[in-house]
Amino acid sequence: MSHDSTTETIATADDLVMVDCWAAWCGPCRLLSPIVDELATAVDGLTVLKVDIDSEPAFARHYDVMSVPTLLFFHHGELVHRLVGARPKTALRAEIEALRVAVA
Numbered sequence: 001m002s003h004d005s006t007t008e009t010i011a012t013a014d015d016l017v018m019v020d021c022w023a024a025w026c027g028p029c030r031l032l033s034p035i036v037d038e039l040a041t042a043v044d045g046l047t048v049l050k051v052d053i054d055s056e057p058a059f060a061r062h063y064d065v066m067s068v069p070t071l072l073f074f075h076h077g078e079l080v081h082r083l084v085g086a087r088p089k090t091a092l093r094a095e096i097e098a099l100r101v102a103v104a
Contacts, residue, residue: 006049006059010074015047016100017074021065023054028086029069035089036071043096075103 010017020036022029033050040048053060053068063072063079071092073081081099083092 006051006056009047009049011077013047013074014076015045016096016103017047017049018096019072019074020048020050021053021060021063021068021070021072022050023052023068025054026068032069032086035087035092038089039093039096043093043100045100046096073099 006019010019018036018039020029020032022033036048036050040046051059053065059065065072067084069084069086071083072079073083073096080103081095083095087095
């Protein structure tokens with residue numbers, strides 16, 4: 001997904017948007033990717049986008065992504081939360097659910 005289409009989705013989505021910032025060379029990113037994919041279909045009201053920081057360095061710079069994996073959470077176009085590093089599925093799902101309640 002291009003920087004422009006990612007930015008447009010972030011700005012226009014009614015759902016909570018989670019952006020998975022990753023890189024092909026990142027081992028923890030490869031571990032987190034299937035968890036993110038599963039949560040994308042399992043959690044209602046969550047839009048998931050993935051950004052390869054090597055392909056989209058402008059996006060990474062704009063949101064100060066200094067290490068990967070980084071998960072950025074947006075609500076109505078505004079960055080509302082950031083998680084750096086991989087997490088187990090249950091912990092990540094709990095964080096997402098708490099965040100959904102907080103922004104509702």
